[in-house]
């Protein structure tokens with residue numbers, strides 16, 4: 085599959101590496117431009133090349149953002165129309181400034197900004213070192229660490245779940261984009277390394 089990644093930091097670079105290791109083609113981008121990414125892409129190895137944000141957006145059948153949440157308004161809505169779009173960012177007011185959510189979850193704001201995209205919230209609950217180190221593609225799903233996801237488009241969620249499994253984690257669905265609050269900062273499952281059975285039990289306890 086062709087995958088575009090927007091944001092080349094802790095989460096974006098590690099996700100790009102894992103997707104490429106699973107056999108996908110990846111275009112990795114950041115805010116400063118492709119020339120700033122050449123060393124990183126060389127380090128990551130085959131399967132990943134540099135691009136602008138627009139190129140990553142156009143290239144990917146699946147496009148993932150891992151940028152500070154407050155910057156979501158800069159994502160190129162037209163180029164992302166029709167794409168499965170993974171939002172991994174979390175809202176931290178200290179970093180992102182005051183963002184008026186108007187009662188919506190962060191992923192719903194992203195969806196409003198990208199009306200043509202099929203938004204799935206995923207990879208936002210796992211600390212980057214665990215994403216980098218804990219994938220176990222050979223282990224049974226129930227023995228793996230959970231990566232939570234949420235979204236309104238069932239097919240998009242199935243495809244993102246497949247990617248999560250390919251890189252060695254266990255996908256657990258928290259529900260719709262509105263319900264993605266269940267995997268946001270402050271939730272009992274946020275940044276907690278748990279296997280899927282415990283993840284499902286914790287979610288059930290949240291109602």
Ligand SMILES: NC(=O)c1ccc[n+]([C@@H]2O[C@H](COP(=O)([O-])OP(=O)(O)OC[C@H]3O[C@@H](n4cnc5c(N)ncnc54)[C@H](OP(=O)(O)O)[C@@H]3O)[C@@H](O)[C@H]2O)c1
Nearest residue numbers: 091092093094095114115116150151153173174208211212
């Ligand atoms: N760190 C974690 O363990 C973790 C885990 C789960 C989720 N998250 C969330 O994931 C997001 C990324 O976290 P991170 O730790 O990976 O951040 P990071 O290491 O600071 O990297 C952020 C990346 O976003 C890029 N960027 C910023 N604004 C951009 C824009 N408008 N367009 C394109 N690229 C842009 C930056 O590009 P430049 O380098 O060119 O500035 C940088 O490559 C955050 O929202 C965070 O809350 C983080």
